[in-house]
Amino acid sequence: MRRLQHTLIVCIALLFPIQSLAQEGPFSPGDHLPAFSMTAPESAAHRNALGLSTEVATFTLADVDAPAVLIQIFSMYCPICQREAPEMNRLYELLREEGLADQITILGLGAGNSDLEVQVFQERYNVPFPMISDPDYILHQAFHAVGTPYFILAQPTDSSETGHVVRLSHLGAFDSAETFLESLLDAKQ
Amino acid sequence: MHPLHLLKFMVQTALLTGITWVVFLAGAAFAAPSQDFAGQIYQPQHLTPIDSELNVRVGDQAPDFTLPGTQGGTITLSDFKGRKNVMLSFVPAAWTPVCSDQWPGYNILQDIFDAHETIILGITVDNIPTLHSWIAAMGGLWFPVLSDFWPHGHTAEVYGLLRSDGTTERALIFVDKQGVIRFAHVEDINIRPPLEIVMEGLQALGNPAP
Numbered sequence: 001m002r003r004l005q006h007t008l009i010v011c012i013a014l015l016f017p018i019q020s021l022a023q024e025g026p027f028s029p030g031d032h033l034p035a036f037s038m039t040a041p042e043s044a045a046h047r048n049a050l051g052l053s054t055e056v057a058t059f060t061l062a063d064v065d066a067p068a069v070l071i072q073i074f075s076m077y078c079p080i081c082q083r084e085a086p087e088m089n090r091l092y093e094l095l096r097e098e099g100l101a102d103q104i105t106i107l108g109l110g111a112g113n114s115d116l117e118v119q120v121f122q123e124r125y126n127v128p129f130p131m132i133s134d135p136d137y138i139l140h141q142a143f144h145a146v147g148t149p150y151f152i153l154a155q156p157t158d159s160s161e162t163g164h165v166v167r168l169s170h171l172g173a174f175d176s177a178e179t180f181l182e183s184l185l186d187a188k189q
Numbered sequence: 190m191h192p193l194h195l196l197k198f199m200v201q202t203a204l205l206t207g208i209t210w211v212v213f214l215a216g217a218a219f220a221a222p223s224q225d226f227a228g229q230i231y232q233p234q235h236l237t238p239i240d241s242e243l244n245v246r247v248g249d250q251a252p253d254f255t256l257p258g259t260q261g262g263t264i265t266l267s268d269f270k271g272r273k274n275v276m277l278s279f280v281p282a283a284w285t286p287v288c289s290d291q292w293p294g295y296n297i298l299q300d301i302f303d304a305h306e307t308i309i310l311g312i313t314v315d316n317i318p319t320l321h322s323w324i325a326a327m328g329g330l331w332f333p334v335l336s337d338f339w340p341h342g343h344t345a346e347v348y349g350l351l352r353s354d355g356t357t358e359r360a361l362i363f364v365d366k367q368g369v370i371r372f373a374h375v376e377d378i379n380i381r382p383p384l385e386i387v388m389e390g391l392q393a394l395g396n397p398a399p
Contacts, residue, residue: 077294077381078223079328114383117294124297135383148223 024144027169029187032162033154035060036142038109038132046130049105061164062156066105068188069164073143073150074131075111076121080173081149085125090177092128104153104184108132111140111148146171153184223290229326230286238377241358244349247373251275251364254344256312256335259320264310264335270368274307274394276387277362279350281378283315283323291359291381292334293327298387302332305391306366310335314342314357350375363390 027033037058041047047054051065061069072088074081088106095101108131110118118133134140143150150171154164168187174180245252255265269275280291295302295309302309311334313320320334337344337357345351350358361382363372372393376382 075223075290075294076297076384077290079293079296080223082293082297083328112290112381114385116388117384120298120384 026144026146026150026171027152027166029166029168031166031169032157033061033152033164033166034142035163036139038139041130041132043130049130050107061154064105064107066102068104068153068155068167068184070104070106070184071143071152071154072106072108073111073140073146073148073152074108074121075148076113076117078148081121082125084149084173085121085127087174087177089126089128091181094177094181098181100185104188105129109139109143110134111143112137149173151180153187155189223293229284230289231284233285236378237352238379239358239375240352240354240378242349243360243373243375244347245362245370245373247370249370251277251362251368251370252344252347253368254347256337256344257317258333258335259317259324260333264333266310266364267368269308269364269366271366274305274366275364276302276307276309276390277348277360277364278309278311279345279348279357279360279362280311280313281352281356281359283313283319289323289327292324292330294381294384295332295387296327296330299331301391305394307363307391307394308332312337312344312357314338314345314351314355352378361386361390363394365394 037060040052040056040059041050044054050059050063052059052063056063092106095104095106106129108118108127108129110121110131110133112135113121113133114135115133118131121127122131132139137145143152151168151174152166152170153168154166157163157165167189168184170180170183174183251266253265253267255263258264266275278292278295292311309332311330311332313334314337315323316338317336320336324330324334342351342355342357345357348360348362350360352358359376359378359382361372361374361376362370365371372390374382374386374390376386
């Protein structure tokens with residue numbers, strides 16, 4: 001009986017973190033992103049886009065010098081991400097045309113993608129913004145292991161402890177760069 | 190209900206819930222299914238990484254086969270002799286998460302395969318109608334996919350890639366223009382071989398044409 005009780009306690013203890021995971025799925029506006037570390041891109045232009053020095057090997061969102069970051073979770077193996085690549089590049093250009101380049105920085109995270117896979121995707125579609133590999137799905141897990149593509153617009157909060165707050169969360173492809181930019185600007189504070 | 194029975198029931202429920210979540214998380218850890226496939230992909234539990242013994246070695250003549258293909262007709266491996274290198278991409282089954290996230294990647298690499306004078310032949314144990322629907326859901330592929338459906342998994346078996354449950358391993362076999370195996374890689378069925386492995390196989394076939 002005592003052993004049974006012990007087992008029960010262990011099982012219930014195990015269930016608690018699992019219960020909280022059960023509520024996961026895409027983030028909602030107002031959620032705070034967990035802390036995660038990323039490998040700094042090699043390209044000087046991409047480091048510059050993120051406001052990173054040439055020395056750092058890894059960085060976090062807190063290191064990114066921008067009032068808002070648009071994170072794109074993608075995969076080289078995802079057909080919809082492939083098809084949407086030109087539209088993502090269009091969004092990047094639109095931000096420049098509208099003089100909003102300093103307002104929103106775009107960052108791609110390649111869910112389960114090795115360095116070579118990210119490099120191939122980046123070169124194939126001439127992606128102008130930085131893209132980070134995530135071969136062991138660690139970043140993907142931080143984003144609740146959702147499908148690809150997945151977009152998060154996040155902004156830093158006053159306190160470094162609470163991290164970035166989610167303003168917009170979008171699972172799947174967006175309609176057009178123009179309308180998506182409007183939604184981003186509506187959501188951004 | 191007797192209190193002891195109630196307790197037993199609770200323990201069982203808790204255990205089952207726990208196991209379900211562990212299985213769910215294991216699946217989630219290894220696949221980022223494209224939203225294209227949302228809801229259409231079967232989510233299996235974590236599988237034995239490798240469940241067969243490779244029957245071919247680098248340097249062997251690749252066992253010949255003739256199989257029906259998704260682009261119509263049949264395809265015979267030896268027909269590529271003297272013309273093209275071949276990458277055989279065995280995947281376990283249609284409509285499974287990792288496989289659905291493997292070939293769409295190769296689909297954007299045709300120029301790299303062309304530069305290495307290499308054709309891809311995808312192979313599964315599924316029948317042609319299933320493969321047809323699955324490939325359509327991927328948005329199409331530039332390379333043929335072969336059906337090793339009947340006699341079930343025979344080609345996979347000859348290569349030593351047929352698993353005990355009738356699916357195949359996730360394997361890449363590179364065959365040169367002389368029909369000789371130059372590189373063979375059997376991946377853990379639960380994960381996708383990184384592109385670095387594909388490049389290693391292409392390098393093993395020799396230098397690309399200038």
